[in-house]
Amino acid sequence: MNTIHINPERLQRFLTEIAAYGATPDGGVTRLALSDEDRDARNRLRAWFEEAGCETKIDRMGNMFFVRPGKNRALRPVMTGSHCDSQPQGGRFDGILGIVGGLEAVCALNDAGATLERDLIVVNWTNEEGSRFTPGTTGSGVFAGKLDREAMYALKDRDGLTFGAELERIGYKGDEDFNPGPLHANFEYHIEQGPVLERRGMTIGVPKGIVCLRWFDVFIEGVPNHAGPTPMDERQDAIHAFARMASEIFAIGLDSDGVVATVGEVHPSPNSRNVIAGKVHFTIDVRGWDETETDRVCAEIERTVAEKARVTGTTAELRRTWEVERAPFHPRLVSLIRDTARELGLPALDMVSGASHDTVYINQSTPSAMIFVPSIGGRSHAEVEETSWTDCAAGADVLLNCLVKTCND
């Protein structure tokens, strides 16, 4: 089959309509995993895929598999997809572009009357972001056998609601596991979420893999006291300790060789302007392509947390919450994406994914690779997240043609 093209107007319509689920006043989305907004978006996706002739399978983690039958159903299927959940005040493209890109590929194949050799499966993975229920990529992690389903069911959000109860409440707790057997290939189409492609004037990003990731939670204990009468040299101030730690964590990341370190959540207690804080819980996200350098940075951060607690008269417990090894993608599929972009006349750039994705787990058992398109201003995980419709369509064309090639080989 020569190169085939998606319908850009239909892709734009899908993306625009699905962005209404959890739309925020400033142009982003808040569609947290297992929320009502997530449920409603899931229902819409299911309707679209079933209108496009796909079978729907929902597993016990709420992962949604939309299957487009191939000629020979005994052959190993090809998979693509991403996640429908977002960050709080997140963007309209992160994750959902990969699912809607797969939907558009199905519709374009239907328009062409094309039946591929292999089944094509488009997935919506549950709770990729890990913002409401931590860790992230829980749906894909359980599917890949790397995370325990019962442990995930027991995860609690800040309101004490469990993952399992919320999955049941929104009606997406499947009663069986969908096991398509060994897969032939897996592609994830996603926005870059960084500044590289735009700065280099490139349309398609071809990551060689995803960085490794380490998540920590730190619990500082000081002595709550009155903000007025307590002499400065007699304070055991948990926010003071936090400030010293956070400042040093940033410096350690800045001084490292390619590792990034982020303090994203801070929860002081009692969080009152005239009380010296007794407690602070905060999070640390550390990532890098080089696992040795990443672990060196983590060790330095652990030492710094202990030292800043000591000098501020507080105590700090640092817990390792989650870690994922780096995911080098399959060279054959990376080359296929690069070659397909070239055939479509699209400038492509080899790179690394600084963001994590569901493919980090799928890649551990299935030949996988990802297709990136530029993020305007390099922004993501923010309401201003934006990718041009032209670039969305270009990336979807690369995805479609890679799916056709691998479904027919």
Ligand code: HGY
């Ligand atoms: O954190 C991540 O990298 C992903 O976007 N959730």
Ligand code: MN
């Ligand atoms: Mn994402």
Ligand code: MN
């Ligand atoms: Mn994300």
Ligand code: MN
């Ligand atoms: Mn992701």
